[in-house]
Amino acid sequence: MERDGAFTRRLAQYCAEARLEDIPIQVRERAKYIILDGLGCGLFGAGLPWSKILTRTVASFSTGGSSLAWGTSLRLPPDHAVLLNGSFVQGFELDDYHREGGLHEGANVLPAALACADLAGAVSGADLLTAIVVGFEVGPRVGQCVGAAHILERGWHGGSVVGTLAAAAAGGRVLRLTPSEMVHAFGIAATQSSGLMAAQFGAMVKRMHHGRSSQSGFYAAALARNGYTGIERVFEERYGGFCTTFTGSSDDFDLCKLTDGLGTRYETERIAIKPYACNGSIHSSLDAIRALRERRPFASEEVRGVTVRCTRATLEHVGWRYQPSSMTAAQMNLSFGIAAMIEHGDAFVDQYTEENIRSPRLLDLAQRVSVVNEPAFDALGPRHRHHVELTVEFLDGSRETETVIAALGSPARPLPNDRIADKFDRLARAVLGPEQAEALKERVLHLEEIEDARTLGHLLRGSVSL
DSSP, X not given: OOOSOHHHHHHHHHHHHOOGGGSOHHHHHHHHHHHXXXXXXXXXXXTSHHHHHHHHHHHHHOOOOSEEOTTSSOEEOHXXXXXXXXXXXXXXXXXXXXXTTTBOHHHHHHHHHHHHHHHHSOOOHHHHHHHHHHHHHXXXXXXXXXXXXXHHHTTBOHHHHXXXXXXXXHHHHHTTOOHHHHHHHHHHHHTTOOOBGGGGXXXXXXXXXXXXXXXXXXXXXXXXXXXOOOOTTTTTOSSSOHHHHHHTSSSSSOGGGGTTTTTXXXXXXXXXXXXXXXXXXXXXHHHHXXXXXXXXXXXXXXXXXXXXXXXXXXXXHHOSOOOOSOHHHHHXXXXXHHHHHHHHSOOSTTTSOTTGGGOHHHHHHHHTEEEEEOHHHHTTOGGGTTOXXXXXXXXXXXXXXXXXXXXXXXXXXXXXXXXXXXXXXXXHHHHHOHHHHHHHHHHHHTGGGOSOTTHHHHHTOOOOOO
């Protein structure tokens, strides 16, 4: 193992020295639509019941500050705003994901980057876009280094574990950290990494995991800027290092993946945008139901049972027996997602309601879903993490099977930009109003032309009340 910190330093150097002109135009465009999607998710998330509990609690500690809690009129110290905004983005399982990296990029990167812009003073839109791309590049590489699917199987919430590094990278770039300072930012961020995946079974705290990791990344960047030091060889250290600790091994990780293709191959282009309001591991099965229905229209009354063959990571993450304990549990459960898709023909915000998640009809349908591991899919590697083979058995004894390797919205089947914009409109307009939502969209899609990125904050002020 390299113990001199070369991988940590190389990653830090990239973050500190990245320039917008070196980032290909198509990557910049993709990043702007990911930003748009994240802001839409955050605005919608601000009005959710669990978000309001968090907001009231945080606001009771401190009010008055430079940073906005998105969708509200509340201004707070930037670290408090980061916690809230990251939690809002992840608030309804609508936000992006990176399959191999195992994290939600927008929830980690955007709140930290925008809060650091408030901290820094005037930051150009070009610099903010550069910083966000830097964060989008770091997070997935860290996830792939430690094997995101494997740490998920061990019970860690991968996105909140690796997301601290993504947030620190983006925030550090906004604050113009030197390469040496960025090394320390990584060392401060990594030691704050956490997140227990048992939160998925019904706890509101699952919504807060990425807000907390974004906040940790913000703290890391701000502290490193002021000379606070962190673990300098945080990825390489054998005892208590990031990689050894989260993999529980001395060698079950690949440090080369931290820097492989850095600056030439862009992970930003492999960030998936969700068309459904549920965990990304469920999406392939929902696509399979939709494809089967196109081939053979059917109603829920005709279904005897559904069998999903999937990877072990998918089975452990979303394949457990559904119990209607909370909205979190419903959105993290494969059987309920399939039931909603069969019954309602979609699985977006209108289908995930308090009434539906406890509907006897949907509960009965969810109990007819069996989820089993297919070792052959595991053997195909991390890029097949969401590979499924779904079979519907009908009451007349017939069967229909559909295989989906990559879900709609994934890099192999990207969601078109107009659909991403439509999703933003649907989520943001209820909070901002049509004119303000349109102005925010235009500002984001021309981000590199803005002189002062803090003007985004004015357009994120919304009507959500506490």
